[in-house]
Amino acid sequence: MISEHDSRSRGRRIVSAIVRSPTALAIFLGLVAGIADVGFIETNLDGSRVIPYPAALTWIFIPLIWVTLCLSVASLFSIPVLRRHLTAALAVAGPGLLLMSRFVPLLRRPMGLGVPAASAIIVAIVVLLVACVRRFMPSKPAFEVRAIVLALAGIAGLAWYSQTSVRLPAPTGKPPAGQKNIVLIFLDTVRYDDALQMSAVRHLAARATAFENAWAPASWTLPSHFAVLTGIDPWVVRFDGARSRFDPAGLTLAQVLGARGYTTAGVFANPLLRRGSGVARGLQQAYVAESCVLCASGIVHIIDRVYYHAGFLSPICDWYTAPEVTARAVDFASRAQRPYFLAINYIDAHSPYYVESRCGEEGRPSRMSDADISQLLDSVYGKKQIASPVAERSHEQYRASIRCLDHSLSALLASLEREPDAGNTIVALIADHGEQFGEHSMIGHGNSLYRQVLHVPMLLVVQGRPAQRISDPVSISDLYPTLLRSVGVSGVAPGLLDVPRRPTVAFYHIFLRGLPPEPAFSIASSRYHLIAWKSGREELYAYKDDPEELHPLPHSDDPEVAQLRHALSEAAAREDSQAAAFNSLGYLQ
Numbered sequence: 001m002i003s004e005h006d007s008r009s010r011g012r013r014i015v016s017a018i019v020r021s022p023t024a025l026a027i028f029l030g031l032v033a034g035i036a037d038v039g040f041i042e043t044n045l046d047g048s049r050v051i052p053y054p055a056a057l058t059w060i061f062i063p064l065i066w067v068t069l070c071l072s073v074a075s076l077f078s079i080p081v082l083r084r085h086l087t088a089a090l091a092v093a094g095p096g097l098l099l100m101s102r103f104v105p106l107l108r109r110p111m112g113l114g115v116p117a118a119s120a121i122i123v124a125i126v127v128l129l130v131a132c133v134r135r136f137m138p139s140k141p142a143f144e145v146r147a148i149v150l151a152l153a154g155i156a157g158l159a160w161y162s163q164t165s166v167r168l169p170a171p172t173g174k175p176p177a178g179q180k181n182i183v184l185i186f187l188d189t190v191r192y193d194d195a196l197q198m199s200a201v202r203h204l205a206a207r208a209t210a211f212e213n214a215w216a217p218a219s220w221t222l223p224s225h226f227a228v229l230t231g232i233d234p235w236v237v238r239f240d241g242a243r244s245r246f247d248p249a250g251l252t253l254a255q256v257l258g259a260r261g262y263t264t265a266g267v268f269a270n271p272l273l274r275r276g277s278g279v280a281r282g283l284q285q286a287y288v289a290e291s292c293v294l295c296a297s298g299i300v301h302i303i304d305r306v307y308y309h310a311g312f313l314s315p316i317c318d319w320y321t322a323p324e325v326t327a328r329a330v331d332f333a334s335r336a337q338r339p340y341f342l343a344i345n346y347i348d349a350h351s352p353y354y355v356e357s358r359c360g361e362e363g364r365p366s367r368m369s370d371a372d373i374s375q376l377l378d379s380v381y382g383k384k385q386i387a388s389p390v391a392e393r394s395h396e397q398y399r400a401s402i403r404c405l406d407h408s409l410s411a412l413l414a415s416l417e418r419e420p421d422a423g424n425t426i427v428a429l430i431a432d433h434g435e436q437f438g439e440h441s442m443i444g445h446g447n448s449l450y451r452q453v454l455h456v457p458m459l460l461v462v463q464g465r466p467a468q469r470i471s472d473p474v475s476i477s478d479l480y481p482t483l484l485r486s487v488g489v490s491g492v493a494p495g496l497l498d499v500p501r502r503p504t505v506a507f508y509h510i511f512l513r514g515l516p517p518e519p520a521f522s523i524a525s526s527r528y529h530l531i532a533w534k535s536g537r538e539e540l541y542a543y544k545d546d547p548e549e550l551h552p553l554p555h556s557d558d559p560e561v562a563q564l565r566h567a568l569s570e571a572a573a574r575e576d577s578q579a580a581a582f583n584s585l586g587y588l589q
């Protein structure tokens with residue numbers, strides 16, 4: 001039998017062995033920080049998780065990056081002049097950095113602390129930690145270089161894997177001669193009224209069919225893109241919240257066109273549109289800002305913040321900036337075998353409303369401040385009412401990001417116009433949803449069906465069609481049959497250029513954490529916008545007279561409203577209720 005004294009002395013021997021070797025200490029502290037960081041990511045403690053990572057990758061690579069960092073610091077501090085600071089350096093590089101990256105924001109929000117106060121608490125914890133470790137630390141470090149080289153090779157391999165694009169076999173079908181190219185551009189989060197300030201939009205509208213009353217089928221990215229790219233209402237398809245994807249359903253535009261000999265590609269800046277999401281099916285070349293699992297680590301969060309505040313040109317993780325999207329799209333369009341289909345997503349107008357320094361807005365931050373983002377998150381999650389100065393600042397930053405995005409969009413359209421076959425290219429420009437800035441006490445998107453999040457710009461340039469404006473309410477989902485019919489695909493539903501047009505219906509679940517999900521549908525006619533919750537609650541607006549939807553109308557017996565109610569009940573009957581799946585997603589953007 002092992003006595004308590006024996007086990008205590010064995011524990012002491014293990015601790016002593018760890019602290020005797022800098023390599024062992026670095027690996028130990030790196031693992032402690034890494035495992036704690038994985039716990040933070042997996043529990044989504046700060047509610048900021050956007051992309052669900054495979055647990056296996058998280059458990060391997062997050063500890064690996066922490067161990068690598070600690071081993072690198074051990075290497076640096078093993079030179080004689082720095083050796084006496086080695087323990088302190090390791091305590092800072094491992095647990096210290098973790099606390100700074102993860103717990104400063106957590107301390108600030110509930111306790112209302114500023115950065116200096118929150119940082120001081122963290123520093124005090126680190127100093128205590130250093131004091132404890134130092135008691136055991138002898139001063140004869142020996143160092144293993146091989147461990148670092150192996151770890152760095154692993155990290156480099158993952159980075160390469162996560163950033164490479166998909167290359168599928170070339171199309172097999174033979175395209176008919178003179179077939180039209182299609183360029184489909186999504187402006188993520190750009191609402192209708194703010195889109196009108198973009199010179200690229202005005203320029204394109206002068207030669208387009210401009211849909212002035214286009215509505216998105218959902219108020220957030222994934223279902224809206226899914227609907228446009230498949231032509232399927234997102235509420236009739238099962239949504240897998242854990243993997244943040246729709247079950248494969250129907251054929252995407254890329255699949256239909258690829259089978260007809262098109263070269264197909266996507267340049268998606270929003271990482272929600274990653275390859276596993278179900279919207280990139282059929283793309284022979286997919287340039288997707290697929291989030292690397294390392295982007296979730298506390299280390300990269302710290303680097304990310306420093307990088308932004310230092311005024312560098314682009315974020316380093318998770319998305320492409322507008323110039324990067326334009327560069328890839330222009331490159332593809334100039335080299336692609338004809339005919340081609342190219343889908344593009346620009347994300348700059350999404351929070352945190354990124355403004356490049358090259359856009360030259362004097363004194364303008366590159367994105368919203370951390371404090372404003374924190375308030376905005378609390379408001380989206382329904383914890384607090386958004387303060388109106390924060391809403392105003394957010395809207396101003398958003399408009400600045402749209403002005404900046406305008407340059408990259410103009411460059412793309414100008415480049416497409418310079419192509420020798422420009423007269424043979426269909427261009428569709430839309431937004432997936434809008435954004436709220438305090439209207440109805442709401443902020444962001446994905447949390448309501450008000451007009452601010454559903455009314456979006458939509459322009460369509462089809463050769464042989466004169467410029468015109470259409471004021472009927474339409475759904476951007478109907479771009480799918482419209483584009484296919486425009487290139488001669490038969491057997492698809494009527495499109496936006498056919499009359500009568502389909503009614504526009506949108507759908508969402510309220511999936512605020514801690515509240516039961518409450519599905520709702522909305523529908524718009526030429527006069528009314530009706531929002532109906534499953535519980536029976538209704539809101540009705542005459543949005544032509546009340547564009548901000550500030551004044552809900554009393555219950556109406558108008559036959560037009562009765563027709564809208566009937567159409568909504570038909571849509572609701574087709575809903576594949578996946579409330580639990582939506583609720584588990586934890587993503588409101």
Ligand SMILES: [Zn+2]
Pocket residue numbers: 188189220221222270432433589
């Ligand atoms: Zn979006």
